[in-house]
Amino acid sequence: MAKITVKKMANKYHSAIGIECHVQLNTKTKLFAAVGNDARGAKPNSLISHICLGMPGALPVLNQKAVELAARMAFAVNTKPQKYSYFERKHYFYPDLPKGYQITQLQKPIIKGGYVEIDSLSSEDGQTKKIKLNRVQIEEDAGKNTHPAGADYSLVDLNRAGTPLFEIVSEPDISSAEEAKTYARELYLLVKYSGVGDADLYHGNMRFDVNVSLSDDPKKLGTRTETKNLNSFKSVFGAVEHEIARQTELLQKGQKIVQETRGWDEAKQKTISQRGKEEAHDYRYFPEPDIPPIELDDDFINKIDKSMPVLPVEWRRRLKSLGLDKSFTETLIEAEAEDEKVSYLGLIEQNLEEKELAKFLAKMFVNVEIPLRRADETSGLTKDVSRADIYSGIYELLKDNKLSSTATKSLLTELLKTGAQPENLEKYADEQGYIQVSNEKEIEKIVAEVVKENTAAAEDVRSGEAKAIGFLVGQVMKKSLGKANPEIAKKLIKQQLGV
Amino acid sequence: MAAWPAITDIAEGVKTGRLKAVEQVKQSLKAIDDAAEYKAIIAKTEKRALERAEELDKRISNGETVGRLAGVPFIAKDNFLAYGADTTAASNILKGFDAPYQATAIERLEDEGAICVAKANLDAFAHGSSTENSDFFTTLNPHDKTRVPGGSSGGSATSVVLDMVPFAIGTDTGGSIRQPASFTGAVGYKPTYGLVSRSGVVAMASSTDVIGPLAKTTKDAAMVLDAMAGQDTLDSTTIERDDSYADLSASLKGKKIGVIKEYMSEGLDKDVKKQIDEAIAKLKEAGVEISEVSLPSLPLALAVYYIIMPAEVSSNLSRYDGQRFGYTYEKAKDLDESYSKSRSKGFGREAKRRIMIGTYVLSSGYYDAYYKKAQTVRTKLINEFNEAFSNVDFLLGPTTPTTAFKIGENTDDPLKMYLSDIMTVAANLTGVPAISIPAGEVDGLPVGLQLMAAQSRDKQLLQLAKAAEALW
Numbered sequence: 001m002a003k004i005t006v007k008k009m010a011n012k013y014h015s016a017i018g019i020e021c022h023v024q025l026n027t028k029t030k031l032f033a034a035v036g037n038d039a040r041g042a043k044p045n046s047l048i049s050h051i052c053l054g055m056p057g058a059l060p061v062l063n064q065k066a067v068e069l070a071a072r073m074a075f076a077v078n079t080k081p082q083k084y085s086y087f088e089r090k091h092y093f094y095p096d097l098p099k100g101y102q103i104t105q106l107q108k109p110i111i112k113g114g115y116v117e118i119d120s121l122s123s124e125d126g127q128t129k130k131i132k133l134n135r136v137q138i139e140e141d142a143g144k145n146t147h148p149a150g151a152d153y154s155l156v157d158l159n160r161a162g163t164p165l166f167e168i169v170s171e172p173d174i175s176s177a178e179e180a181k182t183y184a185r186e187l188y189l190l191v192k193y194s195g196v197g198d199a200d201l202y203h204g205n206m207r208f209d210v211n212v213s214l215s216d217d218p219k220k221l222g223t224r225t226e227t228k229n230l231n232s233f234k235s236v237f238g239a240v241e242h243e244i245a246r247q248t249e250l251l252q253k254g255q256k257i258v259q260e261t262r263g264w265d266e267a268k269q270k271t272i273s274q275r276g277k278e279e280a281h282d283y284r285y286f287p288e289p290d291i292p293p294i295e296l297d298d299d300f301i302n303k304i305d306k307s308m309p310v311l312p313v314e315w316r317r318r319l320k321s322l323g324l325d326k327s328f329t330e331t332l333i334e335a336e337a338e339d340e341k342v343s344y345l346g347l348i349e350q351n352l353e354e355k356e357l358a359k360f361l362a363k364m365f366v367n368v369e370i371p372l373r374r375a376d377e378t379s380g381l382t383k384d385v386s387r388a389d390i391y392s393g394i395y396e397l398l399k400d401n402k403l404s405s406t407a408t409k410s411l412l413t414e415l416l417k418t419g420a421q422p423e424n425l426e427k428y429a430d431e432q433g434y435i436q437v438s439n440e441k442e443i444e445k446i447v448a449e450v451v452k453e454n455t456a457a458a459e460d461v462r463s464g465e466a467k468a469i470g471f472l473v474g475q476v477m478k479k480s481l482g483k484a485n486p487e488i489a490k491k492l493i494k495q496q497l498g499v
Numbered sequence: 500m501a502a503w504p505a506i507t508d509i510a511e512g513v514k515t516g517r518l519k520a521v522e523q524v525k526q527s528l529k530a531i532d533d534a535a536e537y538k539a540i541i542a543k544t545e546k547r548a549l550e551r552a553e554e555l556d557k558r559i560s561n562g563e564t565v566g567r568l569a570g571v572p573f574i575a576k577d578n579f580l581a582y583g584a585d586t587t588a589a590s591n592i593l594k595g596f597d598a599p600y601q602a603t604a605i606e607r608l609e610d611e612g613a614i615c616v617a618k619a620n621l622d623a624f625a626h627g628s629s630t631e632n633s634d635f636f637t638t639l640n641p642h643d644k645t646r647v648p649g650g651s652s653g654g655s656a657t658s659v660v661l662d663m664v665p666f667a668i669g670t671d672t673g674g675s676i677r678q679p680a681s682f683t684g685a686v687g688y689k690p691t692y693g694l695v696s697r698s699g700v701v702a703m704a705s706s707t708d709v710i711g712p713l714a715k716t717t718k719d720a721a722m723v724l725d726a727m728a729g730q731d732t733l734d735s736t737t738i739e740r741d742d743s744y745a746d747l748s749a750s751l752k753g754k755k756i757g758v759i760k761e762y763m764s765e766g767l768d769k770d771v772k773k774q775i776d777e778a779i780a781k782l783k784e785a786g787v788e789i790s791e792v793s794l795p796s797l798p799l800a801l802a803v804y805y806i807i808m809p810a811e812v813s814s815n816l817s818r819y820d821g822q823r824f825g826y827t828y829e830k831a832k833d834l835d836e837s838y839s840k841s842r843s844k845g846f847g848r849e850a851k852r853r854i855m856i857g858t859y860v861l862s863s864g865y866y867d868a869y870y871k872k873a874q875t876v877r878t879k880l881i882n883e884f885n886e887a888f889s890n891v892d893f894l895l896g897p898t899t900p901t902t903a904f905k906i907g908e909n910t911d912d913p914l915k916m917y918l919s920d921i922m923t924v925a926a927n928l929t930g931v932p933a934i935s936i937p938a939g940e941v942d943g944l945p946v947g948l949q950l951m952a953a954q955s956r957d958k959q960l961l962q963l964a965k966a967a968e969a970l971w
Contacts, residue, residue, distance in 0.1 A: 057580045057598075061734070284813075286811075286814070
C-alpha cells in the first residue's frame with residue numbers, strides 16, 4: 001500500500017540525492033606505513049607498525065602509489081588530478097583512531113570536480129546523465145572496534161587503521177533510487193577499470209553513504225538525511241527508495257525532516273535513525289605538517305593519462321553497432337573488470353568489422369565463458385591469441401553446419417575447462433563426438449529405427465499433429481548421441497511418414 | 500671532572516686502541532654520578548652503554564672498521580626514543596614507556612660508534628624554557644644552582660657544561676637548544692628545518708621541531724650534525740644534506756653580517772647588550788662587514804609562535820589517551836572517563852595550557868582569526884628573512900634578552916616565561932639554521948651570541964661560528 005502512495009507523491013517532490021563513496025585502494029601497503037594493506041582474514045593487530053599504533057615519534061610517510069591511483073581516478077571521472085593538494089588532520093577521540101586525528105583532505109583535495117556518466121539500465125534508448133562530482137579525497141581508514149556481547153570491555157583491531165581510501169563525493173545530482181543504484185554500479189566499474197581498487201563490496205572495500213533530501217521547489221534543497229555504510233547496489237537502491245517514501249510521507253503530513261544519520265536495516269528493508277540529535281563536531285582541521293604538499297608535474301599527469309584503459313562509457317559506444325541486448329553489453333563490461341588476465345571486450349572489438357562473428361563472441365562469452373570463469377571452472381587458458389583461435393575455429397565449424405548449437409557450447413565448455421588446444425579443431429571435435437552427422441544415409445537408418453520404436457508418435461504425425469515431429473527428432477538426436485543434424489532428421493522423418 | 504678532548508681525538512684514540520670505549524663510557528657514567536646534585540639526568544642507560552662499548556672495543560681489536568664517533572659517549576634529551584631506558588619526555592603520562600624503536604638521530608649516531616649513556620631532563624614534552632615544567636624535577640644551572648639552566652633542553656646543556664659527556668642532543672622547537680646553551684655557556688646548534696630526521700622524537704610542534712647537538716665547541720657540534728644529517732625515509736620533511744659539515748676552515752674576511760635591529764633594542768638587558776656589542780666589535784676587527792638589518796615583522800614572531808605551536812601541540816598530544824601506552828587511569832567506568840582522567844592526571848599544567856590554547860585557536864569560528872592569520876604573518880616573516888639574506892650572509896643578535904633567571908622567578912607568569920623565547924622563535928618559524936655560541940659573561944653567568952643563516956646554509960653558518968669562537 002505504501003509503495004503505491006509513494007509513487008503518486010514522488011511526483012510532487014523533487015528528490016536530490018548525493019552519494020559519498022569510500023573505496024579502499026589496492027596498494028600493497030598502507031597509506032602512511034610500510035605495512036601490508038589487505039586485512040581480509042588477517043589475525044587482529046597483525047598488520048601494524050609504530051605508525052599505525054600512533055606511537056610517540058612516529059611519522060606518516062605518504063605511499064606514492066596512492067597518489068598514482070588518485071591520478072588514475074581523476075581521469076576515470078573525466079577530469080585531471082590537481083597539481084597541488086595537501087593533507088589535513090581531522091581530530092576526534094576514538095579507540096580505533098590511534099593518533100587522535102585522521103589524516104584526510106579538506107581544503108585542497110587531489111581531485112576537484114569531474115563527473116560520472118551514467119547509462120540507466122532501465123532506459124533502452126541509451127540516454128545518459130552526468131552526475132557531477134564535488135571532489136575525491138585521499139584519506140586513511142580507522143581501525144575496527146568490536147564489543148563482545150556481555151563483556152565489560154571492547155576490542156580494537158588496528159589492521160585497517162591507515163588503509164588508503166578515496167572518499168568520492170558527488171553533487172546532489174541524482175534524482176531516483178534507480179539512478180542512485182546505477183551511479184553506484186558505474187563508480188564500481190570505474191574503480192575496477194582504472195585499477196584503483198578491487199571494490200570488494202562483500203568485505204566492505206567499497207561503501208556508500210546516501211544523502212537524500214526532498215523539496216517541492218526544484219531550485220532548493222530540502223533537509224537531508226544521511227544513510228551510512230551501504231555495501232551493495234541493492235541496498236543503495238533500497239535505502240534511497242525507502243528514504244524518499246519515508247520523507248514524502250512525513251512532508252505530506254506536514255511534518256519536518258530531521259537532519260540525521262540513519263542506518264540501513266537489510267532484513268526490514270528500512271532506514272533507521274541512528275542518533276537522536278546530530279552532534280555538532282568541531283574537528284579542528286589544519287594542514288598536516290608531517291607530510292609535504294603533493295605536487296604533480298605535467299609529465300606525471302600525462303603519463304597516467306596515456307596509461308588509462310578504455311572505460312565503460314566508451315565500450316558501450318563501441319559495442320553499439322552490434323545491437324546487443326543491454327544486459328549482454330553490461331555483463332560483458334562487468335566481466336571485463338573481473339579478471340585482468342582475461343579480455344572479452346578486446347576480442348570483440350578486434351572483430352567488430354565481422355558483425356556476425358563479433359555477436360557470436362559476445363553470446364559465447366556471456367553464455368559460456370563468463371559463467372565458467374565466475375564459477376572458477378576454467379583451466380589456465382587466458383591468452384587472447386589462444387582464445388581467439390578456439391573461438392574462430394568453433395565459429396567456422398558452426399557456420400559449416402558441423403556443430404549444432406548445443407555441441408558448440410559443449411565443445412567450448414570442454415576446451416575452456418581442460419585447456420586443450422588441439423591443432424586440428426575439427427578432427428578433435430569429431431573424435432570427441434561433437435561434429436554433427438549430416439550424412440543422410442546414416443540418419444535415415446536411425447530415423448527408421450525411431451519410427452519403428454515409436455509407433456504412436458509416428459501415427460500422430462501422420463494424422464497431422466505437428467508437435468509429434470519434435471518428439472521424434474528428439475529421439476533421433478538421443479539415439480545419435482546428439483550428433484545428428486536436427487534439420488536433416490526432421491526432413492527425413494517427414495519423408496518417411498509421407499507428410 | 501676533567502674536560503673531554505675534542506670528539507675527533509676521542510674517536511681517533513678509540514679507533515687506534517689507545518683509548519678504550521669502555522673507559523670513555525665509565526668515565527662518563529662516573530661524571531654523571533658526581534654531578535647528580537644538578538639533576539640533569541632522568542635515567543642512565545648504563546647496561547646497554549657498557550655492552551655496546553665492550554662490543555665496539557672487541558670489534559676494534561678484531562681489526563674491524565668503526566665509525567667516526569667510535570666510543571664517544573653522549574646524552575640524549577629524554578624525548579628521543581632510545582633503547583636502554585624508558586622514554587618519558589619528562590612527563591608522567593609517558594612514565595614507564597619502553598620505546599619499541601629508536602629515533603633515526605640515535606640510530607645514526609650509534610652507526611658511527613657513539614654511545615648513549617643517559618637520558619637528560621627537559622620541560623615535559625619540551626614545553627618550557629627552564630626545565631621547571633619537567634613533571635619530575637628541575638635541573639640546576641651549572642654556574643649557579645639557584646638559577647635555571649634554560650630549556651627545554653636544560654638537562655642536555657647542563658650535562659655538556661658539567662663534562663658528563665663530550666656532546667648531547669636536544670630538540671629545538673622555539674629555542675629549546677639555543678636558549679639553554681646560552682644560559683649554561685654551551686654551543687647549541689639548530690639546523691635548517693628538515694636537515695635531521697624527526698622520526699622517533701616525541702613531537703612537539705611538527706612544523707618547527709628540529710634536532711640538534713649541544714657541545715663545548717662548534718667543531719664538536721658540527722661533527723655530531725655531520726653524523727645525523729640527511730634524508731630519512733621515515734620522515735618525509737627531511738631535506739638533502741651537504742657533503743660534509745665537518746670541514747670548517749673558512750675565513751671571516753669579507754663576510755657580511757647583519758645585526759638584527761629589533762633584537763638589540765628594547766627589552767635587551769644592557770649588560771648582555773654590552774657583551775654582544777663587544778663581540779660585534781671583534782668580528783669587525785677580523786674583517787667582517789657589519790651592518791644593521793631590520794625585520795619589521797619580528798616583533799610579531801613570538802605571538803605567531805604561541806598560536807601555531809600550541810595548535811600543533813594540541814594535535815600531537817592527542818595520541819596520549821591512555822589506551823595503548825603510557826599512563827592509564829585504571830578506575831575509569833567508561834571510555835569518556837578513561838580519556839579525561841588519563842589525560843588530566845597524566846599531563847602537567849603547561850601541557851594542558853598548550854592543549855587548551857591550541858584547541859581554541861583551531862576551533863571553528865576562531866581558526867581564521869588566530870591560526871590562519873598567524874600563518875599569514877609567518878609567511879611574511881619568511882619573506883623578510885629571505886630578503887635580509889639577499890643582502891647579508893648572516894644575521895646576528897643575542898640568543899636571549901637576559902642571562903639565566905632564578906628558579907621560580909617566572910613560574911607564576913607564563914607570559915613572562917614565554918618572553919625568554921623572544922629571540923629564538925623566528926628561526927623556527929622560518930626554518931633557518933641558527934647557533935648560539937658563548938660570548939662572555941655577566942656576573943659569572945654566560946651570555947649567548949646567536950648567528951643565523953639562510954636555509955640550508957648550515958655549513959657556512961658553522962664555519963662562521965667556529966671562526967668567531969676563536970676571536971674571544
